[in-house]
Amino acid sequence: MTKNVIEIRKLKKVYDGRTVLKNVSFSVKKGSIHGFIGPNGAGKTTTLKCLMSGIIPSAGEIYLEGKKVGENELANKKIGFMTEPAEFTDNLSPDILVLDEPTSGLDPSYRGILLNQLEGVRKRGGTVLISSHILSDLQKLVDSTTIIDKGKIIYTGEKPDDIEEMYNKLVLKDKIKAKEGQT
Ligand SMILES: Nc1ncnc2c1ncn2[C@@H]1O[C@H](COP(=O)(O)OP(=O)(O)OP(=O)(O)O)[C@@H](O)[C@H]1O
Numbered sequence: 001m002t003k004n005v006i007e008i009r010k011l012k013k014v015y016d017g018r019t020v021l022k023n024v025s026f027s028v029k030k031g032s033i034h035g036f037i038g039p040n041g042a043g044k045t046t047t048l049k050c051l052m053s054g055i056i057p058s059a060g061e062i063y064l065e066g067k068k069v070g071e072n073e074l075a076n077k078k079i080g081f082m083t084e085p086a087e088f089t090d091n092l093s094p095d096i097l098v099l100d101e102p103t104s105g106l107d108p109s110y111r112g113i114l115l116n117q118l119e120g121v122r123k124r125g126g127t128v129l130i131s132s133h134i135l136s137d138l139q140k141l142v143d144s145t146t147i148i149d150k151g152k153i154i155y156t157g158e159k160p161d162d163i164e165e166m167y168n169k170l171v172l173k174d175k176i177k178a179k180e181g182q183t
Pocket residue numbers: 015016020038039040041042043044045046047133
């Protein structure tokens with residue numbers, strides 16, 4: 001069985017009485033690139049900050065290589081964390097890399113370089129968790145995907161054939177609602 005390097009279980013985060021993460025659970029397998037996709041405000045950054053011990057979850061558990069984060073395990077000692085915009089180095093170093101919207105604001109050529117570097121990390125047996133609100137940025141690269149919307153996991157697992165349709169519907173639904181609100 002392939003080992004889960006990152007495992008997030010029933011994560012909950014409440015800000016000022018508002019629940020922004022509701023039972024968020026997903027896992028990332030060793031040697032894979034996992035896409036964490038969701039529209040703006042879905043809860044991607046909050047989840048990744050919980051993982052990196054930047055903020056304390058209201059409930060739930062995170063395991064890194066089988067060990068619970070927050071006890072004796074300091075996640076940020078083991079994981080490389082990059083937030084937008086991406087910073088380029090010759091070599092993306094660590095075994096576990098977490099990237100929060102790294103392609104945001106990058107022009108297509110730099111985006112291509114970054115995505116190539118991530119493929120290099122995978123070839124070396126490293127593990128990548130990468131977030132984006134743009135599915136097409138990651139679609140080709142990732143081995144598995146989690147889709148989050150309004151703090152809830154909509155889908156997690158291998159890439160289904162209809163992932164694009166699934167995600168477009170989700171984003172479209174919000175756009176229609178916003179338009180209805182304006183009229
Ligand atoms: N420090 C905070 N205090 C209160 N609410 C917050 C805080 N940080 C985030 N939120 C709210 O939590 C929700 C999730 O935000 P988050 O930044 O995790 O989403 P995101 O998916 O990363 O979005 P984006 O793609 O815009 O970065 C949003 O409604 C946001 O307004």
